[in-house]
Amino acid sequence: MSEKKIPDNKKRAAARNIPIKLHSIESLAALDGEGLRTVLFMQGCPARCFYCHNPDAVPRTGGKEYSPEELFAKILRFRPYYGDDGGATFSGGEPCLQAKALLPLARMLKNEHINITLDTAGAVLSDDVRALLKCTDAVLLDIKMPSDALYREKTGIPQKRVYDFLDACLSLGVKVTGRYVAVPGVNDGEDTVADVVRSLPKGIAAFEVLGFHKMGEYKYGKMGMPCPTEGIPAMSVERVERLQKVVDEIMLTEK
Numbered sequence: 001m002s003e004k005k006i007p008d009n010k011k012r013a014a015a016r017n018i019p020i021k022l023h024s025i026e027s028l029a030a031l032d033g034e035g036l037r038t039v040l041f042m043q044g045c046p047a048r049c050f051y052c053h054n055p056d057a058v059p060r061t062g063g064k065e066y067s068p069e070e071l072f073a074k075i076l077r078f079r080p081y082y083g084d085d086g087g088a089t090f091s092g093g094e095p096c097l098q099a100k101a102l103l104p105l106a107r108m109l110k111n112e113h114i115n116i117t118l119d120t121a122g123a124v125l126s127d128d129v130r131a132l133l134k135c136t137d138a139v140l141l142d143i144k145m146p147s148d149a150l151y152r153e154k155t156g157i158p159q160k161r162v163y164d165f166l167d168a169c170l171s172l173g174v175k176v177t178g179r180y181v182a183v184p185g186v187n188d189g190e191d192t193v194a195d196v197v198r199s200l201p202k203g204i205a206a207f208e209v210l211g212f213h214k215m216g217e218y219k220y221g222k223m224g225m226p227c228p229t230e231g232i233p234a235m236s237v238e239r240v241e242r243l244q245k246v247v248d249e250i251m252l253t254e255k
């Protein structure tokens with residue numbers, strides 16, 4: 001017996017009923033994409049980055065549930081501040097883990113011409129994620145480690161998955177900015193960073209080096225967990241600037 005085809009409008013109605021689970025919301029944020037933005041920090045992440053500064057956003061349990069309509073209204077309230085560049089950012093945790101739930105919201109925002117930026121580790125790639133990317137204007141993609149071995153050891157993500165995610169973004173014409181958290185003694189060699197940038201396909205719009213910081217470490221204590229980065233110093237501003245120069249030179253001449 002052949003399976004009965006479910007009409008698209010019924011599928012969309014079913015997706016609309018999936019709640020979006022948030023860790024928190026930030027209004028008028030200036031660091032998570034261009035312009036001023038409303039940032040939705042999603043609850044749940046499949047990665048286990050040893051330097052995660054949001055460990056409380058990693059468990060899939062917890063968080064608060066919202067309907068797409070509720071979040072749409074919250075995002076729209078700040079529309080006068082977004083200007084040409086600002087809008088909404090889906091961050092985390094890992095937003096792609098809830099791609100199916102986010103789709104109706106993304107489509108509502110798209111209809112209102114609100115810019116959507118996805119702040120992601122590229123750890124999940126599925127048909128729902130591809131559909132979400134089609135509604136997305138820009139992706140901030142974490143490129144975390146220089147090799148598959150280090151990726152698996154330090155984040156729990158296979159490196160290939162992230163590069164596949166990057167390929168999917170580029171083939172869909174989404175603007176991608178790579179983001180690289182440089183951690184002292186782990187992934188901060190100048191040659192290491194240069195190799196990472198060279199390993200990326202052409203078409204990436206920008207690549208930013210961010211310095212490892214200690215600001216989220218107190219959360220591990222609050223959660224009764226040992227802090228995996230105890231003893232690692234914060235990255236100096238000068239070192240980040242030096243690494244960014246290395247990156248900029250390659251981006252200018254080779255990308």
Ligand code: SF4
Pocket residue numbers: 045046047048049051052053054055057058092093094121155
């Ligand atoms: S991807 Fe982000 S939220 Fe997830 S574990 Fe890594 S740093 Fe934390």
